[in-house]
Amino acid sequence: MKCPFCDTEMLQGYLNCGLALWSTRKHKISLLPDDKEQYAFRLKQPIASPNHVSSSYCPRCKRMIIDCTEYESNI
């Protein structure tokens, strides 16, 4: 896939991570979203190995793209 910002061919890989939350607000302690909060990407802590989030990375402008359609969201 080509980077939509600079048209460079992107690298395919995985975001290896534990708990994660993309939200419209900052969380200071817990990553638990509240009732009014909008979030687009929520990963729970895996039991054994990290989560593997398929994603693309641009080596030129250092941006990352994640397709969030398969992840928990309320938007």
Ligand SMILES: [Zn+2]
């Ligand atoms: Zn780019």
